[in-house]
Amino acid sequence: MNANQPGSPAVEAARVVDAVLRDLRVGDHRGVVVDSPPGAGKSTLVVRAAGELAASGQPLMIVAQTNEQVDDLIERLGSRFPEVRVGRLSAVDYETSDRVRDHPACRVGAKVGDLGAPAVTIGTAAKWATVADGTWPWAIVDEAYQMRSDALLRVAPRFERALFVGDPGQLDPFSTVEVDRWTGLSWDPMQSAVAVLLRHNPDLPVHRLPVSWRLPHSAASVVAEAFYPFTGFRSGTGAEDRRLTFGAPASDPLDTALDAAAATGWGLHELSPRFTIRTDAEAAGACAALAGRALSREAVAFSELGERPLTPDRIAIGAAHRDQAAAIRAQLPPEAAGVTVDTANRLQGREYDLTIVLHPLSGRRDATAFHLESGRLCVLTSRHRHACVVVARAGIAELLDAHPSTEPVHLNVPVKFPDGWEANQAILAHLTR
Template identity: 75%
Template sequence: MSAGTRPTSPASQAGPGAEASPAAEANRVVEAVLADLARDHRGVVVDSPPGAGKSTLVVRAAAHLARAGERLMIVAQTNEQVDDLIDRIATDHPDLTIGRLSAAGYLASDRVTAHASVRVALKADDIADRTIVIATAAKWATLTDGSWPWAIVDEAYQMRSDMLLRIAGRFERALFVGDPGQLDPFSTVEVERWAGLSWDPMRSAVSVLLAHNPELPVHRLPVSWRLPASAAPVVSQAFYPFTGFRSGTGPGDRRLELGTGGMGTSHDRAVEEAAATGWSLYELPARHTLRTDSEAVRATAALAVRMLQRGPVAHSERGEAPVGADRIAIGAAHRDQVAAIRLALGPYAGEVTVDTANRLQGREYDVTVVLHPLSGRRDATAFHLESGRLCVLASRHRHACLVVARAGIPELLDAHPSAEPVRLGVPVRFPDGWEANQAVLARLGEHRVRADT
């Protein structure tokens, strides 16, 4: 999360203790955002916690601007995000004409071809008549001419500031929407030389935008519709301590029911704890291990399989539905861990989603199983301590999250306080990864199930 005090509109200041219903509170902020689009602002920023309706806001804002007679471009960070937005806008507003700007090798997905209002093109000139044009930031950066009165930048905190600079000439005004608690932009090259500079290309597009334009209005979506009442306080306090949010549902609104009885194993006890409380910490004995810790990998896969075998049924505001393999995800920090877990899943490997935190961003499941980034490690590196990584892993679920970890992580954190160099001009992050990990582990400790030995 970016540090510093940022301007926030009065309509965005309603906190978790407000008396308004979650829906009314969220709608009040959305209305304030739409009102700011009509004012003389060069840009408007909207911070969105996990599952707060960010994509819904983008769709609504796009339709709002289009119906006001504005042509606009929408910038997303991946092709998957582009296709998802096209599908949602075209479904909700079939009267709006949409252009999908793509690279030569792009194959239009069913979500795009299903809509007669959508046209795919390689060049902007071929879709110049479209009210809305959508593409990835990388594709927009290849354009050398053309401009739009408005832009909407989705997942703006995942976008590097240098990419924003490359496309800034394409639009006059913009709405930036994203989650400040998620993973920061990353690079495979050394970036120390730019640290502390106001235009550091590795800072997010939003942080650099606000550093140079502090007067821009910033709104905050105050309600998570994904996270249940058991999870929202944990994630909010650990990763959004100064801009907290609340769950859109109450303690009794969601329930995870197990259809079959267990056999009293530690796997069963962990599954039952998660179903009953929303959280479970499956703790293995303390030990320093390889990154692909075979025992932790097997436990992670076994918990997902055992959850499926117990026949879970999700009860929520959406109704009652069985939790199949497509509604369960496993998250890990590294790709080699992901590969090992997939192998351990056996026949379930093609059914249960297994991926890294980077690739799980923006996705939602009923149940998640997480291999803790610090499990079995001798040290706590900046990569493993990054608060956004744990935030993503702990905030993908609607009902329950099971965390697999070896004992000793709190002691590891105590032995490795943050030793990152302090640089002038670099915003201090709140919370830092050390603090966020301690906060989450303290809560998970209340739901500890020790592995059978």
């Protein structure tokens, strides 16, 4: 299908983006919400909206959740709108990154007054919470579903109207302290900013980006069914648009999963059933070895971006815990020294050609709320442009069937869909097929 043909992914996505920008310009509502599946162009929308608002002569503030996200947005703004003056709010000890330094019109400061009244002022939610003076006609809140509602409450006095953009299927906000005392309250600080916003403002316009440009045709329907059952989305590419091939033939048991992933987009490397400690050495070694095998077999990725060899920086290995990531990192072979190994929390928002996932429930005796959280598995299985290989010990399906929920049921708490059982079973069912 031609990219500009009616009904094509590009036309469908452009129609939604135009509707979002139209809602920003007209109407008397104080906010617009945009739900985005993985790789749907969320950052592109944020940058475009920022550029258009800045061009109208109205200064705006952008709220991101991490310094990495702030610097990424500044780099994107510099590429798309180099003439727009940007102010980067930062901590006193912040060391300017190369991406910020390369922006043609960006000033860094610890206070708003140090920035010289730029068209766009950008900082983390934590930094914005320290700003006590000044208001902006517009705000854009990036990764709004990962922002706690109490963080939104602290920055809300700074803006008049806002665009909230985020992915409802990703990880929820988290806290290291007990929060049960607020559970069920309409202003529970552990709810996401969007959840509380819509609970108190149900008439705000909500748009959904319909196309994932990251996930291949083989992954979009799987991820949508498991983690976005009521909204869904489609891939921006067709079944034949992306290929992953290996120059060297299979000669190792690990190659079975890699070949399946190259052919179908998904691979499962299943280890013998066993209860293990969290840093399962055999599973960690398998993850590291799979990355090494993919590189030693001279993999090549073909896509709409052209042909390029699979290099270490285009491979990621994801796990649930930092000690698991450290165990995998320690076993990486020399040829895989540049492979990214990290937790789901830190991989969120990033993109690779091949991902290898240590399943959160692999080798476990129980299924805790942390390991069952659908957002964690969603992040891990939605970072890839070509293929995803899951490493797991056999027995997860039986664990899910046998392990009852021990989490208390609270009044006035909206039921989260999908729950961890459904999401895990949907992914496992597809992998075993």
